[in-house]
Amino acid sequence: MKFTWFNLMPWPYLPDDFREKHHSVWVDIDQRLFDPVKSNEVYNTYMDLLEYAGTLGFDGIGVNEHHQNGYGIMPSPNIIAAGLARRTKDPAIVVLGNSIALYNPPVRVAEEFAMLDCISGGRLVAGFPVGTSMDTNYCYGQIPALTREKYGEAHDLIMKAWTSRDPFAFNGRYNKLRHVNIWPRPIQQPHPPIHIPGGGSVETYDFCIDNTYSYSYLSFSGYLRAKALMDGYWRRVEEKGAPDKSPYRAGFAQTICVAETDEEAERLYWPHVNYFYNRCLHVYPGFADAPGYRTIKTIQTGALSQYAPPRGGYAELTWKDLTEGGHVIAGSPETVRQRMEELAKGLHVGNIFCLMHVGDMPADKCMYSTRLFAEKVMPKLRNMFPEYANDDRFWCHPIAKRATPGSLPAAPASAPGAAPRQPVPAE
Amino acid sequence: METKTVETRHAPIKYLEGGSGEPLVFFHGAGGVTADDPLLKELSGRFHVYAPFLPGYGETEECGTLRDMLDFALHGWDVVEALKLKNPILVGHSMGGMIAAEMAALAPNDVSRLALICPAGLWLEEHPIVDIFSLLPFEMPKYLFHDPEAGAKLMTAGLKMDDPAFLQTYLVRNARQLGMAGKLLFPIPERGLAERLYRVKAKTVIVWGESDKLIPPVYGPAFQEKIAGAKLVKVPEAGHMIIAEKPSEVARAVEAVA
Numbered sequence: 001m002k003f004t005w006f007n008l009m010p011w012p013y014l015p016d017d018f019r020e021k022h023h024s025v026w027v028d029i030d031q032r033l034f035d036p037v038k039s040n041e042v043y044n045t046y047m048d049l050l051e052y053a054g055t056l057g058f059d060g061i062g063v064n065e066h067h068q069n070g071y072g073i074m075p076s077p078n079i080i081a082a083g084l085a086r087r088t089k090d091p092a093i094v095v096l097g098n099s100i101a102l103y104n105p106p107v108r109v110a111e112e113f114a115m116l117d118c119i120s121g122g123r124l125v126a127g128f129p130v131g132t133s134m135d136t137n138y139c140y141g142q143i144p145a146l147t148r149e150k151y152g153e154a155h156d157l158i159m160k161a162w163t164s165r166d167p168f169a170f171n172g173r174y175n176k177l178r179h180v181n182i183w184p185r186p187i188q189q190p191h192p193p194i195h196i197p198g199g200g201s202v203e204t205y206d207f208c209i210d211n212t213y214s215y216s217y218l219s220f221s222g223y224l225r226a227k228a229l230m231d232g233y234w235r236r237v238e239e240k241g242a243p244d245k246s247p248y249r250a251g252f253a254q255t256i257c258v259a260e261t262d263e264e265a266e267r268l269y270w271p272h273v274n275y276f277y278n279r280c281l282h283v284y285p286g287f288a289d290a291p292g293y294r295t296i297k298t299i300q301t302g303a304l305s306q307y308a309p310p311r312g313g314y315a316e317l318t319w320k321d322l323t324e325g326g327h328v329i330a331g332s333p334e335t336v337r338q339r340m341e342e343l344a345k346g347l348h349v350g351n352i353f354c355l356m357h358v359g360d361m362p363a364d365k366c367m368y369s370t371r372l373f374a375e376k377v378m379p380k381l382r383n384m385f386p387e388y389a390n391d392d393r394f395w396c397h398p399i400a401k402r403a404t405p406g407s408l409p410a411a412p413a414s415a416p417g418a419a420p421r422q423p424v425p426a427e
Numbered sequence: 428m429e430t431k432t433v434e435t436r437h438a439p440i441k442y443l444e445g446g447s448g449e450p451l452v453f454f455h456g457a458g459g460v461t462a463d464d465p466l467l468k469e470l471s472g473r474f475h476v477y478a479p480f481l482p483g484y485g486e487t488e489e490c491g492t493l494r495d496m497l498d499f500a501l502h503g504w505d506v507v508e509a510l511k512l513k514n515p516i517l518v519g520h521s522m523g524g525m526i527a528a529e530m531a532a533l534a535p536n537d538v539s540r541l542a543l544i545c546p547a548g549l550w551l552e553e554h555p556i557v558d559i560f561s562l563l564p565f566e567m568p569k570y571l572f573h574d575p576e577a578g579a580k581l582m583t584a585g586l587k588m589d590d591p592a593f594l595q596t597y598l599v600r601n602a603r604q605l606g607m608a609g610k611l612l613f614p615i616p617e618r619g620l621a622e623r624l625y626r627v628k629a630k631t632v633i634v635w636g637e638s639d640k641l642i643p644p645v646y647g648p649a650f651q652e653k654i655a656g657a658k659l660v661k662v663p664e665a666g667h668m669i670i671a672e673k674p675s676e677v678a679r680a681v682e683a684v685a
Contacts, residue, residue: 027561138561141614145606146494173494286561290613292606296489299598 001344001384002395004060004094004125005053005370006253006353009046009080010071010280012360013038018070024284025070026134039073045363047080051087052367053356056374059395060092060125062353064197064218065099066132067139071280071359078112085120086405092396093120096197096216096353097127101147102140105175106154110161110182117186121402124188125395127216128155129197130204134283137290145292148203150174162191193394195251195351200229201298205236208249214351214394216251220281222326223254223343230347232301247344247385248394251351254343255328255358258372262331268365269358270319273328276359277317328358333376340377344384351394428462428471428478430486433509437493440506441486442479446471449685450515452507453478454523456547457559457608458668459485466520466670469678474516474685479506483607494610496618500529504537516685517629520544520670521642522608525620528650531631532623541629542681545642545667549649550617556642560605560613573638573666581671624653631657632684634677636665658683 014033015021022030050061063080066072074080081095093116098109109128117124130151136142142150153172160168160180167181186192194213198204208215215233219226230250237245257273259265322328329339344352356373357366383389428445443462451474453460453467460467460478470476481499482490493502503526507515517538519527524546531538550556557570564582572578587593611618631654635647644661651659660680665673 137613138558143613144560144609146610149491284561286563286566290560290609291602291604292609292613294602296599296602299602300595 001381002059002092002248002351003378003381004062004092004351004353005050005058006062006064006094006096006355007046007050007357008064008066008071008355009043009073010276010357010359011039011073012042012275014070014275014279014360018279019282022282024287025280025282026066027068027138027284027287029068029070033070034073042073046357047083047087049357049363049366049370050080050084053370053374054084054088054091056371057378058091058354058374060094061088062094062096064096064127065129065135067135069134071276078116081116081124082119085116085123089402090398091123092125092398093123094125094195094353095127096125096195096218097129099131099136099140100128100154100158101136101142101151102131103154105177106157107161107175107177107180107182109154110158111184113192114162114182114184114186117188117192118184120398122187122192122398123396124186124192125195126192127195127197128158128213130201132199133290133293134287137293138287143292144290147293148295159191162186187399188397193396195394200232200301201294202232202236202301203295203298205233206240209237209240209242212393214249214251216253216351216353218253218353220253220255220277220327220355222322222328223252223339223347224326226252226347230349234348244388244391245348246388246391246393247348247350248388248391250347250349251353252343252347252349253353253355254340255355256336256340256369256373257328257330257356257358258333258336258369258377259330260332260372262335265330265332265335266319269330269361269369272359272361272365273319273322273330274359277322277327280359333372336373337377337380340381341384344381350385350388350391428464428467428476430462433479433506435502435505435509437502437505438482438488438490440479440482440509442477442506442510443467444475444477446474446476448474450475450477450510450512451681451685452503452510452512452515452517454503454517454519454526455481455484456519456521456523457605457612458521459604461485464670465674466677469674470518470681473678473682477510477512477515481607483603489603489607493607496529496611496620497533499526499611500533503527503530504534514539516540516542516681518542518544518681519546521667522547522611522616524548525611525616525618528620528624528627531629532620532626535626535628538629540684541627541631542634542684543631543650544634544670544677545636545639545646546633546650547612547616547642548618548620549646549653550615551645551649554643554645556616557640558614559641560609570641571666571668573636573664573672578666578668578671581668621653624650625655627654630684632680633657633659634669634680635659635661636667636669636672637661637663638665639667639669641667
C-alpha cells in the first residue's frame with residue numbers, strides 16, 4: 001500500500017453563516033473573506049504539517065490545484081511542492097496535479113515537473129487532472145466542449161517533451177511550437193509516474209488503462225459511495241484486457257481522523273469535520289458542471305458531478321451520518337484499521353490519499369491524528385496486496401544519493417581555490 | 428413546418444421547412460428551436476422558411492470538428508449551399524444572430540438582406556452579459572422574458588423535472604445544446620465580430636426587446652453603429668425571448684428589409 005498524506009489547504013476562517021449568506025465557496029467566493037496577513041501563518045502551518053507527515057513514514061505528501069476556492073488555497077501546487085522538495089528527504093512529492101489544459105503552453109508543466117523531479121532527486125509523482133468545471137471552465141475560461149481535446153493535446157505534448165532527446169516541432173490545434181526542447185528534463189525515466197484524478201468519466205478510465213496511468217478518485221464522500229464508480233473502473237480494466245488488475249492502477253482519497261478511542265475522535269474532530277462538510281462544500285450548483293464539460297456518454301452512464309448538491313438540497317450532516325456513511329473514517333486506531341481495510345479491499349485500491357487535515361483543524365489535533373495513523377494503523381495495512389508488492393509502475397523511483405539541502409561549506413574568507421597570496425617583496 | 432434533412436460536410440443537418448415566398452434562413456439561439464415556434468409560423472406566412480438545427484440541436488448530431496466562429500459561419504454557408512439557395516434573407520436570434528452576422532461579414536456579396544434579433548457577438552465593458560452557462564433552469568426566465576412568470580410556464584410546459592428518466596434526457600439535451608453553444612458563447616459571447624461588421628453590405632434590421640435582461644438593449648445601438656445603414660427596431664414589453672413574446676412585431680421588422 002502507498003499512503004500519501006494530503007492537505008487540501010482550506011481557508012480556516014469562513015464565517016459560521018457562510019452557507020446561508022454566501023453564494024458559493026468556489027469561483028465567486030467573497031474576496032473579503034481572505035485575509036492575506038493571516039494567510040502567512042496558514043500557509044506555513046499547512047506546509048509544516050506536510051513536512052511533519054513526511055517524517056512519519058508516509059510514502060508521499062500530496063498537494064493539488066484549485067482556483068478561487070475557499071477550501072483550497074493552492075492555485076499553484078508546484079510552489080508548495082518546491083518548498084516541500086527542499087524541506088523533506090524521503091517521501092514522494094505527489095502533485096495531484098497540474099490541470100494541463102490550463103497552461104499555455106503546457107510545456108510549462110513539463111518544465112516545472114522536471115524541476116521538481118530534479119530538485120527532489122526523483123521523488124515526483126505527477127498528476128494530470130482535466131480539472132473540475134469550476135476551475136477549468138468558470139475560473140480559467142476554457143470552453144467546456146473543447147476542454148478534453150485541449151487536455152489530450154497538452155498530454156501528448158508534455159509526454160513528447162519529456163521523452164524526446166532532440167528538439168521537435170509541435171503543430172497542435174491549441175499549441176503551435178516550432179522548437180520544443182525542454183531544459184531541464186526529469187530524473188525519472190522515461191518519465192515520472194502519472195496519476196489521473198477522475199470523477200467517473202468513462203473516457204478517463206480508458207485513458208488510464210491505455211497509458212498505464214493510475215486512476216484516482218478524489219471524492220469527499222467516502223469509500224461506501226465510491227463503490228459503484230470504482231467497480232465501473234475495474235470492469236473497464238477487465239473489458240479492455242489490461243494485463244493485470246494491480247490495485248496500484250487506482251487511488252482513492254479518504255478523510256481520516258484517528259484518536260485513542262472512537263469517543264475521543266468525535267470530541268476532538270467533529271468541529272473540524274463539521275466545518276468542512278457543512279460549510280466548505282457550499283458550491284453554487286450552477287458552477288458544478290458546465291454544459292459540454294462532461295461527455296454525453298458519461299452523462300448517460302448517470303455520473304453526475306460530486307459537487308452538485310444532493311436532490312432536495314443540502315442537509316446538515318451529523319457526525320453519525322458522516323462516519324456511518326463512510327465520508328469520514330474516524331475513531332480508534334482499531335476502528336480506523338478495520339474500515340481502511342474494508343476500503344482498500346472493497347475498492348481494490350493500492351494508493352490511498354489520506355485527507356488528514358480537515359477543515360479548520362488546528363495543527364496539534366492534526367499532528368495527533370496523523371501520528372496515531374502512522375504508528376498504529378499504517379503498519380497493519382502495509383501488506384494488503386502481497387501479490388502486487390513489487391508493482392512499481394505507479395510510484396516514483398528516487399535516485400539513491402540525493403543532495404542534502406542547506407549543506408553549503410563554511411563561507412569562504414577569501415577567494416576560493418586561489419593559492420594564498422605571496423607578499424610582494426619590497427623594493 | 429416539416430422536418431427534413433440535408434447533407435453537409437460535417438453532419439446531416441435536420442431543418443424545419445415551411446411557407447412559401449422568398450427563401451429565408453433562420454438561425455436559432457442557444458435554446459434551440461421547435462416546429463411550433465411562433466416566429467417561424469409568422470414568417471412562413473410570407474416567406475419560404477428554412478430553419479436548420481445546428482449540430483447538437485434537435486435531431487442533428489453534435490459535431491466535434493466544428494470548433495470556432497469561423498467553422499460555424501462557414502457551416503452556415505454550407506447549409507445555404509446544400510439547400511441550393513441563392514441570396515436568402517438571413518435571420519438569426521441571439522447566438523443565431525451572431526452566426527448570421529458573421530456569415531454576412533464573411534461573404535458580403537452573397538447576402539443582401541439581414542435581420543438580427545437581439546444578436547450576441549459584441550461585449551461592452553460597462554454592460555457585461557449574464558453568464559447563462561452557470562444559471563440554473565429556475566433562474567433563466569427572469570433573464571429571458573419580459574414576463575418571467577408566463578415565460579417560466581412556457582419553458583416548463585410538459586416537462587417532468589421530478590422524473591429521473593426525464594431529468595437524464597434533459598441533462599443530455601442541455602449538454603448537447605449548450606455544449607455546442609459554448610464554443611461560440613463561453614465564457615464571454617464575443618469572438619471578434621466587432622472587427623468584421625464593417626464588411627456587411629446587406630440591408631440590415633436589428634430588432635431588440637426593450638426589456639431584454641440577457642443582452643441589454645444598449646447592445647442594439649452598438650450593432651447599429653457598426654453596420655452601415657442598419658435600422659434598429661425597439662419592441663416594448665419584450666425580453667430576450669422576443670421571438671416568443673412578440674413574434675408578429677419581429678416578423679414585421681423582418682418584412683421591412685425583405
